[in-house]
Amino acid sequence: MKKPRVLLADDHQIVIEGLKSLLKDNFEVVGSVGDGRALVDQAATLHPDVIVADISMPQLNGIEAARQIKKTDKNIKIVFLTMHLDATYAANAFEAGASGFVLKHSAPSELATAIHEAMKGQTYVSPLIAGDLIRTYRQGDSPEMDLFKKISPRQREILQLLAEGKSGKEIASVLNISPRTVEFHKYKMMEQLNIKTSAELVQYAVKHGIISI
Known part of the structure; x- marks a missing residue:
């Protein structure tokens, strides 16, 4: 069975290396970038199945990058891997077209689950913020x-x-x-x-x- 092709985006090289090690057995990591503008460029060049991206990145943050990527290729799935616990970030991420929102201090297996769910056309949210995300949607925008x-x-x-x-x-x-x-x-x-x-x-x-x- 062909491994899903994954593009990584994070401005910390140690995180990139850790993700490569974590994903190598079940996914094909086709590239990595350190800023949002490079992510948009590489997504257009490499056409990955899934992007695993941080939100906070220089030049262009992950959410804005996702918006641009989704405009040109709706088939690319995007899973955010972030430190941000605020459900507003998750709401903005899904509005931008994300398929998953995983917290960096979650169990490593969560990321793999999120990627697999994205490949199936489903969405995944870290359980730690799922309740807050639902409340955010119910309350509506300020x-x-x-x-x-x-x-x-x-x-x-x-x-x-x-x-x-x-x-x-x-x-x-x-x-x-x-x-x-x-x-x-x-x-x-x-x-x-x-x-x-x-x-x-x-x-x-x-x-x-x-x-x-």
Whole structure:
């Protein structure tokens, strides 16, 4: 029986090596990347069956990367492996098209189970946050989260890069747009979110999981 092809994404090499060792018997690890932008590129190149990705990654976080990947290839399954216990992260992950959400301190067998469930077209959530996730869906989005969801994907990309300390010129180079376009999106975003300073913008990015400290 052919082994499922897996692409790994985590910005900690020790985690990548551990995952390779954990998965090698039952899965074919076809590659690994350390940031979300590289993940999008490699997903398009390698066409894995499943991606195992962290949420907090530089340049483009895992959830935004998942959104981009799912737009171009709906068949790729995505399982998040993360430290984030907050069910809001899980809700956002599934909204972005994820098939699984596994906590990093779960038993190793959970990840394999999540991958197998994803391959069958099912979803998997770590039992530790399953109850919280259900409550999150029942409560619905807060007015602040509704506002956050109105930010465009491009604005969220720029928000992350700004929060990581990149200049307008550096962001323009990464995204292949003009510095003027970067500034336009920045100030439009600040207006939408009623944010006055760049420091508040960074705080907002941390609060909403765009970046982590």
